[in-house]
Amino acid sequence: MTTDLTTLFAHELADRLRAGDVTSSEITAAHLARARMTDRGLHAWLTIDDDRAMEEADAADARLAAARVEGQAAVGALHPLLGIPVALKDLVSLKGGQCTAGSRILEGYRAPFDAHVTERLRDAGAVILGKTNMDEFAMGSSTEHSAYGPTGNPWDLGRVPGGSSGGSAASVAAYQVPVSIGTDTGGSIRQPAGFCGIVGARPTYGRVSRYGIVAFASSLDQIGPFGRDARDAAALLHAVSGRDERDSTSAPIPVPDDLLRLPDSDDEAASWLRGKRLGLPKEYFVEGMEPGVASRVREAAAALEAAGATVEEVSLPHTDYGLAAYYIVAPAEASSNLARYDGVRFGYSVRGGEDYIADYLATRGGGFGPEVKRRIMLGTYALSAGYYDAYYLKAQKARTLIRRDFDLLWAAGFDALVAPVSPTVAFAFGTRLADPVQMYLADACTLPVNMAGLPGMSIPCGLSDGLPVGLQLIGAPWSEAALFRAARAYEGVTADAGWRTVRPRDLALLMDPAMRTPAERAAAGD
């Protein structure tokens, strides 16, 4: 009897690996084959390195064999991700590998060193298959801003997977890989997790070192995991968390081992909810929210309440200012961070103009795509003489108010907040490109969490018109262990729900080797 290994959760694969039923080499080969076979129509990946992945798989098998010789304690000390395939968003440095951040300006750039998260994954023994597609420099909510063409959504190939970590989310939803790494500056993990019907978590700012990550907005960027359930995402977060002296904002706060102890039993998981106090922020049910999204979130809140939690409507009164404040702070930081792309030390370069300014103008004008140019322009304007106080300083003050809204709720004793992830389900290609403000609205429910530096998750909570809806969980700083407990509890409460058995609708289409790419389909207008 053979099981398709790509259908299993990472924790199931880890169990089989330890039981000796399967090797990492077999697991890795199965995922590489599926990724190769199904990615023409999906375009979740920018690079796949089969040879390196198979070498890492062999190394993982050797580590497990050596631990077996040493004894049970040595096997028990291995990380659950040993031998498990993982994908990296293409802004995570992997030594010797291309790292484009979805931009032409970094085409051909090869990272000279490993990011901290890459080192951590190597320590754990995880097997890195390759790098995933993304909006250029993580600026976007649909992956349509990738310079290398958009990624499809496995639920409906005519729709976006969300963004900016759309490739990482789609690859997990399409069973190409059980877990993947993304980054979340304004919702770039949670929103695509919601659109693709998987689990995604953005940890507290400072939980994961940003060393070796292509920077977008440094006070907002955080790295986090995707998985098809809470346990898998928690194991990946556990693997990459912790203090790193090369990122001075990386916090010297212990990584909670509870992330590796989420209950297997649904009943035990659900029992965590008894006596817990959850808030439902009324401002997150924004104008224009699709009724199906609001209904699924309210039903989820009711299910949590039925399982023993109390759910109270709460207010985060400055939510409405979040979008404007974020779209000043993030572009301002981006305009500064992206000043480094000058065509001198690495990346796309145009020389031979009449002076050095002309070379910079040609390099940056030719290397950056339209959304990145828009953000650099916004940020440069907001920081420029005469406008700094009116825009940047004002936005930083609004940020204080947004953070205080949350602090009051933690002080009042709330264990977590439950909310929508995005006002809509996955939208069709092309529908939001013409109006940047419409694209920005996709992040209205996620970006306040970044402004406040909090941990947040998206977990699947049902379908609306056949497409996944995400439930957002928001916690106090450093409360990831509790958030994952809540996520696992919700899985336990809804374990028998019919929607849990529904698989992404267009998975079958991806098996067609002649399937057109998302870019080809978009060009043809379907």
Place this chain on the structure above:
Amino acid sequence: MALLTRSDVEHVALLARLGLTGEELARLEGELNHILDQYQKLARLDTDAIPPMAQVIELDNILREDVAGPSLGADAVLANAPERDGDFFIVPAILGGG
């Protein structure tokens, strides 16, 4: 309400060192003004007594010992250079007569 004129957009593009086509400048003029309109909401917020927040974590400066450690070799650093001369990056001339 147009806040940014075409010449403002051109000025900001120069500050940002972005070479933009006429078409891009025209489109950005419209888009940036549309986005700046959304910012007007912030002007209504009373923030006179509110301190600005530049970052969110309650950490003081984190310092390390001032000792040399291993770093990347010149070849690794220069491997991505568009133009290179031995152990040097070739940079555009910034002084006259280059």
